Amino acid sequence: MYKFLITLLIMFLSVGVSFGASPLQTKVNNIINSDPLSKTAVVAVSVRDIKTGAVVVDKQASVFMRPASTQKVLTSAAIYNKWGRNYDIKTIVYRFKNDLYIKVLGDPLLTFDELKKTLESQNLEGVSNVYVDGESVDGQDYGEGWMWDYVVSPYVPKYSAFNLDRNLAVIKIIPTDMGVQVPANAAVKIENNLKKGTVDNFRVVYKPWENAGSVFLEGTVAKEQEIKIPVLFPREYFLNRLKECFPLSVKIDTQKIHRHAIVQTAHRTVFSDVLREINSNSSNLASESVLKLFAMTQTARQGTTKNGIKLVLDFYKSLGLDISKVSMVDASGVSEYNLVTPDFMTQALFKIQNMRDFISFKQSLAQPGKEGTLKNRLSDVPNVYAKTGNHRGYSNIVGYTDKYVFAIFVQNYKKESKADAKHLEDKIIRAIAK
Numbered sequence: 001m002y003k004f005l006i007t008l009l010i011m012f013l014s015v016g017v018s019f020g021a022s023p024l025q026t027k028v029n030n031i032i033n034s035d036p037l038s039k040t041a042v043v044a045v046s047v048r049d050i051k052t053g054a055v056v057v058d059k060q061a062s063v064f065m066r067p068a069s070t071q072k073v074l075t076s077a078a079i080y081n082k083w084g085r086n087y088d089i090k091t092i093v094y095r096f097k098n099d100l101y102i103k104v105l106g107d108p109l110l111t112f113d114e115l116k117k118t119l120e121s122q123n124l125e126g127v128s129n130v131y132v133d134g135e136s137v138d139g140q141d142y143g144e145g146w147m148w149d150y151v152v153s154p155y156v157p158k159y160s161a162f163n164l165d166r167n168l169a170v171i172k173i174i175p176t177d178m179g180v181q182v183p184a185n186a187a188v189k190i191e192n193n194l195k196k197g198t199v200d201n202f203r204v205v206y207k208p209w210e211n212a213g214s215v216f217l218e219g220t221v222a223k224e225q226e227i228k229i230p231v232l233f234p235r236e237y238f239l240n241r242l243k244e245c246f247p248l249s250v251k252i253d254t255q256k257i258h259r260h261a262i263v264q265t266a267h268r269t270v271f272s273d274v275l276r277e278i279n280s281n282s283s284n285l286a287s288e289s290v291l292k293l294f295a296m297t298q299t300a301r302q303g304t305t306k307n308g309i310k311l312v313l314d315f316y317k318s319l320g321l322d323i324s325k326v327s328m329v330d331a332s333g334v335s336e337y338n339l340v341t342p343d344f345m346t347q348a349l350f351k352i353q354n355m356r357d358f359i360s361f362k363q364s365l366a367q368p369g370k371e372g373t374l375k376n377r378l379s380d381v382p383n384v385y386a387k388t389g390n391h392r393g394y395s396n397i398v399g400y401t402d403k404y405v406f407a408i409f410v411q412n413y414k415k416e417s418k419a420d421a422k423h424l425e426d427k428i429i430r431a432i433a434k
Contacts, residue, residue, distance in 0.1 A: 003112055005191030017373050025057045027431050032059060035427070037420050041203040041413040046342035047432060048405045053350045056404060057432075064327075066407040067281045068389030072343065074326075076278050076287065077352045077361060078315040080271075087271040087362045089293065091195045093118060094261035098128040100136040101257045104238070105293050108286035109269050109277065112241050115164065119245050131255035132239065134161030137292040137303035143235060144305075145335030152204045153213055156334060157230035159288045162238035164287055168228040169237075173202075175221045182217060186240055187231050191216045198228075204229055214265040223375045235321060241398045272360065279364040279387055280372035284332040291331035305330060319351040333389055345398050345407035365399055378426055381433045401433045 003037030021029075022185045028045055032038045044065055047057035047143055057060075067074075094101040104110075125420075141158040142151075142334030150156040157167040172181060173194065190305045191211065194202055197220025203226070205216040215229055235254070242252055272336035274290060277283045288305070296303030298311055308329045317323050325344040355361060364374035365385040373388040394411035395418060409429050410421040 014033040018369070022056050025059075028057050028059060028428055031427050031431060032424070035420075035424050037410065037413060037424055038418060040415070041421070042408075042409075042411045043424070044047055044342045045428060046346040046407045048346045048350050050353075050400065050403055050405050053405075054348070055343075057406075058343070061242065061346075061407075062325075062341050064341055065396070065411055066336065066337040066391065067333045067338050067340045067345070068394060068405070069284075069398055070128045070387050070389035070396045071328065071331045071338055071340065072278050072282065072287050072331070072389075073365070073387040073398060074316070074340075074345075075291055075312050075328075075331045076275055076364075077348070077355065078312040079191050079290060080275060080361050081315060081352070081355050082298065083276065083294070085270070085272040085357060088268040089271060089274065089290075090269075091115065091267040092124060093266065094257055095122075095127075095263045095264050096258040096261035098126050099258065099261070100124070100127045101133055101255075102168065102242075103133045103136070103257060103260050104161045105296075106134075106159065106163050106289040107267070108159070108163050108166065108274060108283065110157075110267065110287045111162060111165050112244075115242070115265055116245050118265060118322055118404045122264050124246070130242065131251055131257075132162070132242070132253075133257045134235070134254060135256055135302065136296050137161050137289075138316055140305065143288065143330035143335050145329055145337040147336075148208060150200055150334070151206045151232070152229060153326075154228040154230060155284060157285050158232070158234055159285045160234045161236045163285065164234070164238045164241060165236050166283075167231045167237070169231055171227050172224070173221055173227065173231050174224050178220050181411055187237050188229050189214045189232075190229075193218045195220050196222070196403070200225070201244070204210060214322050272335070272364070273276065275364040276372075277359070280366045280370075282366075282373050282388065284334055287332035288330060314421045316351075319348070321347055321351065334391075340410055342407040346405045349398060349400065351403045362400065377422065378429060381430055383412070384429065386429075386432060390418070395425065397425050397429070401429070404432050406432055 001015040002383050032043050045057055046061035080145035083296050089107045091107055092103040118252040141160045171182055175196040180196055181188050182192045191214045194217050200222050202219030274286050277286045292303035292306035295308035313323045325341045327339040329335045362385050366374040368374045385401050396409045398407040407423050
């Protein structure tokens with residue numbers, strides 16, 4: 001009899017039967033195991049009770065995964081905890097005699113029209129020199145481990161103190177009987193290799209081995225259109241646009257603010273607007289820029305990504321989390337070097353519920369059917385607040401339902417399976433939300 005029971009136990013274990021598993025654990029396991037993508041991709045899930053933090057689902061939750069843009073919820077929460085929703089990101093105008101100074105802090109939402117309006121509100125008579133001070137944050141404009149071919153992606157523009165118009169240039173493409181015209185644009189140097197065709201089948205390419213200062217357009221174009229291309233040199237773009245606000249006789253350059261210069265005015269962007277840009281629209285530019293500024297405000301030194309990450313990790317350490325379960329090299333999660341366990345993610349999401357004015361932070365996350373990365377997903381599932389994260393070969397989503405905190409990571413699949421990965425995520429969320 002004893003041998004029979006031992007044999008029976010071994011049989012149960014060999015087919016994956018787990019004793020004491022929650023009904024939701026069983027349901028999630030069945031969803032994953034019955035999905036064809038689980039045969040070739042890695043699927044990891046962590047779900048916790050939203051009130052107690054107790055683990056309800058653990059499917060490879062201690063395995064390191066690449067967070068992609070779900071990392072933004074970790075970095076933005078640490079910043080929000082200190083700044084709150086009403087912190088102002090300022091672009092400040094000073095004057096000393098005939099010199100005008102503009103202190104830029106990397107406001108990720110600043111537009112040229114806003115900058116121009118701010119300057120026009122002042123009496124600029126007698127101004128002979130305009131200097132822009134961008135020394136509050138360092139000059140690194142691309143993240144560690146970011147791939148060079150991301151340079152032409154409108155989702156991954158360079159970032160700096162000199163952010164303007166989201167560092168994107170609008171390029172017109174006009175097919176004609178004489179070929180395809182791309183009017184000159186001061187923001188980006190274009191190498192036009194386009195041909196007129198019957199269908200639009202073109203791409204934007206960066207070839208640093210041929211010309212690091214240019215962007216290449218290749219393929220066929222059928223109809224007139226506009227596309228957005230990242231500015232390769234944000235500082236130069238800012239200064240060139242600034243020249244449009246002053247007579248040609250006014251000298252424009254970069255220089256630190258004179259110690260006797262007096263504040264004249266400032267443009268303000270409230271952090272709550274930036275927070276939604278980060279967590280709902282998943283802006284990499286906003287995430288990286290704000291982390292550097294956060295480091296500057298907390299250390300009284302030049303803002304750097306490295307110092308910002310230290311502050312973020314210190315925050316989670318203060319909440320009692322084991323920060324050896326996460327590795328960060330940027331704010332946004334773009335780098336392949338970032339790692340996190342699903343278990344750490346749900347612990348963090350559970351703990352930050354105790355932040356002051358957490359409801360406002362939660363509302364910065366994407367919601368089904370609303371503007372943001374969940375606009376076209378999960379419209380049948382109420383009360384989901386989530387941060388998505390997508391990259392080549394992996395798709396993630398983390399967030400909250402009424403009852404649970406969740407983290408779902410689907411990784412190591414071919415690009416043609418991207419829709420399948422999202423479909424699997426959605427099936428799991430529907431099971432969690434019931």
